[in-house]
Amino acid sequence: MMSIFKFRRAMLKGAAFSLIAGTLAGGLAISNVQAEDTLSELKEQGFVRISIANEPPWTQVNSDGTVSGAAPEVARAVMKKLGVNEVLATVSEYGAMIPGLQAGRFTMVTAGLFIKPERCAAVIFSQPDLCDGESFAVKKGNPLGITNYTELGAHKTVKVGAPGGGTEERLALEAGVPRDRVIVVPDAQSGVKMLQDGRIDVYALPFLSISDLLKKANDPNLEIVAPIKGTPIYCAGAAFSKKDVALRDAYDKVLADMKKSGEFDKIVEPFGFNAELAKLQTRENLCAGKQ
Amino acid sequence: MEWDWNFVWDIMPQLIDGVIITIKAALMGSIVAMIIGLVWAILKRSQNKIVSKLTGYFVEFIRGTPLLVQLYFLFYILPDLGLLLSPLVAGVIGLGIHYSAYTAEVYRSGIDNISKGQWEAAKACNFSPRQTWSHIIIPQAVPPIIPVLANYFIAIFKETPLLSAITVLELMNQARSVANYSYRYLEPMTMVGAFFLIISVPSVILLRRLERRYSRRA
Amino acid sequence: MAEWSGYLFLILKGAVTTVELTVLGCMLAFVMAFLGGLGRLSRHFILRAIATTYIEFFRGTSIFVQLFWAFFVLPLIGIPLSPFLAGTLALGLNIGAYGAEVVRGSILSVPREQNEACTALNFSSWQKMRYIIMPQAFILMLPTFGNNAIELLKGTAVVSLISIADMTFQPQVVRSQTGNTTMPFLTILVLYFLISLVISTSVRGLERRLSQGLDVTKA
Numbered sequence: 001m002m003s004i005f006k007f008r009r010a011m012l013k014g015a016a017f018s019l020i021a022g023t024l025a026g027g028l029a030i031s032n033v034q035a036e037d038t039l040s041e042l043k044e045q046g047f048v049r050i051s052i053a054n055e056p057p058w059t060q061v062n063s064d065g066t067v068s069g070a071a072p073e074v075a076r077a078v079m080k081k082l083g084v085n086e087v088l089a090t091v092s093e094y095g096a097m098i099p100g101l102q103a104g105r106f107t108m109v110t111a112g113l114f115i116k117p118e119r120c121a122a123v124i125f126s127q128p129d130l131c132d133g134e135s136f137a138v139k140k141g142n143p144l145g146i147t148n149y150t151e152l153g154a155h156k157t158v159k160v161g162a163p164g165g166g167t168e169e170r171l172a173l174e175a176g177v178p179r180d181r182v183i184v185v186p187d188a189q190s191g192v193k194m195l196q197d198g199r200i201d202v203y204a205l206p207f208l209s210i211s212d213l214l215k216k217a218n219d220p221n222l223e224i225v226a227p228i229k230g231t232p233i234y235c236a237g238a239a240f241s242k243k244d245v246a247l248r249d250a251y252d253k254v255l256a257d258m259k260k261s262g263e264f265d266k267i268v269e270p271f272g273f274n275a276e277l278a279k280l281q282t283r284e285n286l287c288a289g290k291q
Numbered sequence: 292m293e294w295d296w297n298f299v300w301d302i303m304p305q306l307i308d309g310v311i312i313t314i315k316a317a318l319m320g321s322i323v324a325m326i327i328g329l330v331w332a333i334l335k336r337s338q339n340k341i342v343s344k345l346t347g348y349f350v351e352f353i354r355g356t357p358l359l360v361q362l363y364f365l366f367y368i369l370p371d372l373g374l375l376l377s378p379l380v381a382g383v384i385g386l387g388i389h390y391s392a393y394t395a396e397v398y399r400s401g402i403d404n405i406s407k408g409q410w411e412a413a414k415a416c417n418f419s420p421r422q423t424w425s426h427i428i429i430p431q432a433v434p435p436i437i438p439v440l441a442n443y444f445i446a447i448f449k450e451t452p453l454l455s456a457i458t459v460l461e462l463m464n465q466a467r468s469v470a471n472y473s474y475r476y477l478e479p480m481t482m483v484g485a486f487f488l489i490i491s492v493p494s495v496i497l498l499r500r501l502e503r504r505y506s507r508r509a
Numbered sequence: 510m511a512e513w514s515g516y517l518f519l520i521l522k523g524a525v526t527t528v529e530l531t532v533l534g535c536m537l538a539f540v541m542a543f544l545g546g547l548g549r550l551s552r553h554f555i556l557r558a559i560a561t562t563y564i565e566f567f568r569g570t571s572i573f574v575q576l577f578w579a580f581f582v583l584p585l586i587g588i589p590l591s592p593f594l595a596g597t598l599a600l601g602l603n604i605g606a607y608g609a610e611v612v613r614g615s616i617l618s619v620p621r622e623q624n625e626a627c628t629a630l631n632f633s634s635w636q637k638m639r640y641i642i643m644p645q646a647f648i649l650m651l652p653t654f655g656n657n658a659i660e661l662l663k664g665t666a667v668v669s670l671i672s673i674a675d676m677t678f679q680p681q682v683v684r685s686q687t688g689n690t691t692m693p694f695l696t697i698l699v700l701y702f703l704i705s706l707v708i709s710t711s712v713r714g715l716e717r718r719l720s721q722g723l724d725v726t727k728a
Contacts, residue, residue, distance in 0.1 A: 054685050065519060099475075164471050184464070187685055189684040190684075355701065356663065359666040450571055463574070
């Protein structure tokens, strides 16, 4: 009988130890990030936690688990110049990014989060880095004939898919599509699948994302509607917590240098982004709602 | 972040819409689980060795794999095989089949408790297997296990938030969409927990009473 | 095919996370089951009340709701948890609450004469628990503990929804890269089943070993 109890005691010890270790590790990682001088803390720890989606070409996770895509590549290059050599990415839903930033789960959101007034009220952005227009993916021949958000809102039965907490979800809701017909698509591939299966009629995403998806799906029964009348070209930037103004300013300075030297263009253009569009826009305009 | 009651009242109608779907899904899922579980229990007692073995393996497989993955399977893969289920129907079937693996076990215990004499008597009276099951075995086996089955209704009810992963607009999904839109998680997520406690704690108490009554009779 | 093996590696990496979560979660659940179960049997009203509240709270809502709450709400009230820690805590505390009822039930089912015999022999209550009651009750707990461990394994799937790269999360990544849905999901279904078989066979083995020389449990 002794054996059970030895075994039990060992398990108890093990559990207690791992819990304490876990709490310490988890707690420390986060309290580091919340310190006053974020940049020097980041340099010391050698990495920065970023939040991404998995939506190529903006953000993508490769088969070996590494992170790529235009937004993380820009951030990686900028942070390297700031002396932080590594980025550690967490994949999450768009809607969870801003609360996550506020809760200190990560230091930056580099997921191609569009700079919009309501977001500027919650977090602070870098200067714009990636710009793109809105688009729809529909079945071949666009059977419902929907080409913009006004028509989407007026239609009585259309089901529109969009990422949760993304710009497109908000556009659809604001156009008057009722909540039960705005389907929150868990990830981009599921969106294509849901469109193919007829679970949704319209899949709303930025143009480059849709192009990338449809190229991968290689399905002759799907097509793109773009540009969408009434929607501007949106520009995204890296998002920071409101207390990290100093870090954001340092980030902006490096980004501006890279835009000038042409290094920026070399990073974003292979992904299909137009570097000039980002250079023409400013955060101030975008936060004020002027596109 | 401060708790904001005004915000809670603002989102209440949306959350209540979700609660209604949640209860609907739980009720329908339970009915499916009760029916299919009985089917497994009967098949497992089949004279045909292959049928009973295969049923056993299948039930064990369902029990050993996560409901969430099963839901993904029903939602994303069945359409490729030509079967397109609406999110709610896929969810109800998923809940029902998953929990049928548990209810099958409950039925089995009920059936095992019936004395051998009943089977033999049925045979002596020249009843067909169908008649034996429907007139002799089930009417005796099921009533004593009703409280145990009711436990699984509560279990199913608590699992319904998983349906949000396949886009069913139940309570959890409504809360997430509120959170996505407002960047506030505190109130919607806490209210989800509160709704579940408000419904499940009284049902558990009710159930204990039911159990006590049945056990007294036995 | 070469590409697929790369993705298979990704899924196996997820499987490691799933196993880690299961093992850590089970350890916590094991501790909580004894704390909760013994607490409910305690003579002290306060201990009983705390244990009952714990058990009812965690059994009243699902792992999913608790996990989301731990992940999204706790940081807002000043308790930041890493996703992995939030997952371990939610899983362990949840299954621990179910385990507590098992502990309580098993201890109560040890025949009363055993208690009386201890009193007659003038055992302290610690001695009674440690040498007489627990060894008998523990074997009664084992089968249900095994089932609970499988429930915990299945519960780990929901952590994929708070962006932990576990075994349920990886197929989505594979899917977004290859466009193939069926293979990755079938693969993980089989892997989950294999892990659950490992749990159930090892618990059965442990049960057989521990019940050697104890006829009491056969009664």
